[in-house]
Amino acid sequence: MIQEAGETSLTSDIRFEHVSKSFGRRRILDDINLLLPAGTTTCLIGPSGSGKTTLLRCVNRLETPDSGRIFVGAIEVTDPHIPLSQVRSEIGIVFQNFNLFPHLSAADNVSLGPRVVRKLPQSEATEEALRQLERVGLGQFAASRPLQLSGGQQQRVAIARALAMKPRALLFDEPTSALDPELVHEVLEVMEDLSREEITLIVATHEMRFAQRVADNVVFLDGGQIVEQGPPQQVLTSPTSTRLKSFLSRVNL
Numbered sequence: 473m474i475q476e477a478g479e480t481s482l483t484s485d486i487r488f489e490h491v492s493k494s495f496g497r498r499r500i501l502d503d504i505n506l507l508l509p510a511g512t513t514t515c516l517i518g519p520s521g522s523g524k525t526t527l528l529r530c531v532n533r534l535e536t537p538d539s540g541r542i543f544v545g546a547i548e549v550t551d552p553h554i555p556l557s558q559v560r561s562e563i564g565i566v567f568q569n570f571n572l573f574p575h576l577s578a579a580d581n582v583s584l585g586p587r588v589v590r591k592l593p594q595s596e597a598t599e600e601a602l603r604q605l606e607r608v609g610l611g612q613f614a615a616s617r618p619l620q621l622s623g624g625q626q627q628r629v630a631i632a633r634a635l636a637m638k639p640r641a642l643l644f645d646e647p648t649s650a651l652d653p654e655l656v657h658e659v660l661e662v663m664e665d666l667s668r669e670e671i672t673l674i675v676a677t678h679e680m681r682f683a684q685r686v687a688d689n690v691v692f693l694d695g696g697q698i699v700e701q702g703p704p705q706q707v708l709t710s711p712t713s714t715r716l717k718s719f720l721s722r723v724n725l
């Protein structure tokens with residue numbers, strides 16, 4: 473479905489060094505150490521409350537870790553001296569609930585970031601938006617408002633919006649879990665296409681078959697700790713820990 477290969481030229485590895493985060497007295501992330509090579513796709517799995525969303529939010533500074541450091545390439549995103557706008561433009565995030573502006577067309581939703589943050593002139597930002605909408609198979613819906621689109625189409629607009637910022641890394645927080653089952657496939661297909669491109673992806677997901685097929689690396693989080701990680705055929709089919717075995721027995725593989 474993605475028509476322009478090599479669209480994303482910059483890509484970076486992502487490194488977590490001793491990252492911990494508590495809310496009140498509860499430790500939500502507990503000494504996370506992780507290296508995700510540039511251009512790879514990592515699926516983050518784990519039970520509800522295990523810290524997946526919190527971990528993603530720390531990467532683009534929607535949350536600040538209490539200790540530890542996170543690097544995206546040479547940029548230390550946890551360094552308070554790095555402007556938030558830089559962090560947010562280098563690292564895209566796609567949420568469960570799309571978060572599109574309802575009063576703006578698909579094209580305007582996508583061109584807003586390039587115009588406001590990347591300071592592109594209106595005409596170039598619109599061109600960029602149309603290119604990214606084509607890329608997710610929605611070229612003909614550029615003038616549609618979010619409510620005129622299906623949930624799957626809205627989520628693809630949200631992906632186009634993130635791509636239009638030319639991020640070094642893209643984070644997905646359960647991007648299909650708010651969708652009707654018949655709309656899940658079209659979003660996963662776009663993500664699978666992206667996984668073949670030179671962009672670093674982290675996907676928090678309950679879609680185990682997607683993880684099995686698409687991930688280079690699967691990370692199992694439980695109680696804020698990385699319990700197992702490795703290629704999907706190892707982590708998903710030959711789990712070693714009791715916690716992962718128990719988790720996998722409860723989800724559909």
Ligand SMILES: Nc1ncnc2c1ncn2[C@@H]1O[C@H](COP(=O)(O)OP(=O)(O)OP(=O)(O)O)[C@@H](O)[C@H]1O
Pocket residue numbers: 495500518519520521522523524525526527
């Ligand atoms: N801003 C916050 N203030 C207080 N507690 C929070 C906050 N954000 C998250 N938590 C708590 O941190 C824990 C981990 O939450 P998180 O959303 O990271 O888990 P998750 O793995 O993404 O779960 P799910 O699969 O349900 O999305 C949960 O117990 C949650 O209630």
Ligand SMILES: [Mg+2]
Pocket residue numbers: 524525526645676
């Ligand atoms: Mg979550």
